[in-house]
Amino acid sequence: MTSTRIVVVGAGYAGVTAANRIRARAGSDVTVTMVNPIPEFVERIRLHQHAAGADPATRPLAEMLHRDVEVIVGSADAIGDREVVLADGTVVAFDRLGYAVGSGPGGGVPGVEHAHTVSSLDGSIGLRDALDRARPGAVVTVIGGGLTGIETAAEIAERRPGLVVRLLSSGVLAPGLSGGGRDAALRSLDRLGVDVREHTAVTRIEPGELTVAGGGTALCDVAVWAGRFVVPDLARRSGLPVDEQGRLRTDETLTVVGRPDVVGVGDAVAPPERVAHHLRMSCQAAIPLGVHGADTVLARLTGREPKPLSIGMTLQCVSLGRADGVVQVVRRDDSPRQLVLRGRGGAWVKERICRGTVGLIAKYAGFHRGMPGPKPQSERVGVSA
Numbered sequence: 006m007t008s009t010r011i012v013v014v015g016a017g018y019a020g021v022t023a024a025n026r027i028r029a030r031a032g033s034d035v036t037v038t039m040v041n042p043i044p045e046f047v048e049r050i051r052l053h054q055h056a057a058g059a060d061p062a063t064r065p066l067a068e069m070l071h072r073d074v075e076v077i078v079g080s081a082d083a084i085g086d087r088e089v090v091l092a093d094g095t096v097v098a099f100d101r102l103g104y105a106v107g108s109g110p111g112g113g114v115p116g117v118e119h120a121h122t123v124s125s126l127d128g129s130i131g132l133r134d135a136l137d138r139a140r141p142g143a144v145v146t147v148i149g150g151g152l153t154g155i156e157t158a159a160e161i162a163e164r165r166p167g168l169v170v171r172l173l174s175s176g177v178l179a180p181g182l183s184g185g186g187r188d189a190a191l192r193s194l195d196r197l198g199v200d201v202r203e204h205t206a207v208t209r210i211e212p213g214e215l216t217v218a219g220g221g222t223a224l225c226d227v228a229v230w231a232g233r234f235v236v237p238d239l240a241r242r243s244g245l246p247v248d249e250q251g252r253l254r255t256d257e258t259l260t261v262v263g264r265p266d267v268v269g270v271g272d273a274v275a276p277p278e279r280v281a282h283h284l285r286m287s288c289q290a291a292i293p294l295g296v297h298g299a300d301t302v303l304a305r306l307t308g309r310e311p312k313p314l315s316i317g318m319t320l321q322c323v324s325l326g327r328a329d330g331v332v333q334v335v336r337r338d339d340s341p342r343q344l345v346l347r348g349r350g351g352a353w354v355k356e357r358i359c360r361g362t363v364g365l366i367a368k369y370a371g372f373h374r375g376m377p378g379p380k381p382q383s384e385r386v387g388v389s390a
């Protein structure tokens with residue numbers, strides 16, 4: 006009997022979830038192989054903690070994956086017809102492919118290469134080294150007032166009290182939070198001594214100096230870029246359909262149009278707006294996307310019709326150091342409600358979620374379906390297709 010070869014590229018939250026779920030649920034005539042550049046799972050949602058001085062945010066992949074998932078350590082360089090070519094020339098044949106390469110640090114301003122990042126493991130190691138070398142009183146400037154920038158500034162301020170920490174945001178801080186959530190985050194940052202400057206867009210980064218819109222400059226010993234994430238260009242390079250950000254375009258089942266053998270999950274994919282307009286790049290979305298992608302593959306293996314995507318968001322969680330946090334309750338479409346948990350309670354919930362995430366996706370990834378999504382856009386009153 007010939008087996009069906011399923012290959013998943015990228016062992017992040019979405020890829021690990023998908024590989025484990027397929028392996029746990031498919032028959033013995035299916036093989037599942039994971040391709041990842043390192044034999045470790047990177048807990049990206051903890052990289053700001055690691056950069057500031059906490060324990061490594063990695064776990065052996067063997068701890069995370071179902072024991073019957075084979076691991077190939079390597080980086081996919083091209084996806085062809087039923088084969089993935091790795092950077093070292095190895096060819097990995099597949100019958101069905103899971104595309105789960107995630108996201109990483111983005112560009113956005115000239116000189117961004119002079120800034121550190123918490124978006125990748127290498128980035129967080131580099132930032133940690135820079136913080137270790139920084140003299141007392143050195144200025145650390147975090148650029149980007151989204152959730153990652155806020156968490157990073159707070160974590161550094163708490164763990165490195167000898168440094169001056171600034172947080173620059175081109176608009177208001179954390180625009181996705183409610184007024185109450187934002188106020189709570191601002192108060193906490195103030196308590197930690199973070200110098201927050203809203204409506205301050207950085208236009209150029211040079212070693213030791215930042216230029217802001219309007220032409221002013223500011224001294225900066227360690228710059229940290231916390232702008233939006235960008236995706237690898239593997240799909241584009243491989244001639245697969247992508248959106249303007251380079252994310253793999255899929256249909257509502259997460260299948261690539263014209264390539265029924267390729268399913269995409271996680272940050273690196275762009276399902277139709279109709280069902281995915283509200284999904285921000287997040288582990289919160291990546292896990293149910295991994296579940297859904299796995300279910301699409303499993304359905305096709307058994308001749309069933311895969312279902313359309315329906316994922317609801319529930320929370321936006323921001324850690325503000327280890328003893329403070331903001332947990333913002335959101336509607337299924339990710340818009341904020343007025344309900345906010347702050348302070349120690351917020352920190353406790355966020356920490357429980359981070360810990361729970363690993364258990365949720367490890368080995369079987371069998372239990373998590375998540376909330377159903379909001380009504381698809383064309384079905385909502387007053388919204389045309």
Ligand SMILES: Cc1cc2nc3c(=O)[nH]c(=O)nc-3n(C[C@H](O)[C@H](O)[C@H](O)COP(=O)(O)OP(=O)(O)OC[C@H]3O[C@@H](n4cnc5c(N)ncnc54)[C@H](O)[C@@H]3O)c2cc1C
Binds near residue numbers: 047079270289
């Ligand atoms: C500091 C920080 C804090 C965060 N906090 C939160 C939070 O509190 N809540 C939340 O929901 N989200 C949070 N996020 C966002 C979240 O981490 C990402 O959205 C999530 O990791 C996306 O999961 P993924 O599986 O799509 O991709 P990733 O986790 O990025 O994994 C992608 C995997 O693919 C691999 N890969 C890439 N290219 C290749 C290739 N060519 N060949 C083989 N493998 C490849 C990568 O090495 C990686 O292992 C945070 C992110 C950061 C950086």
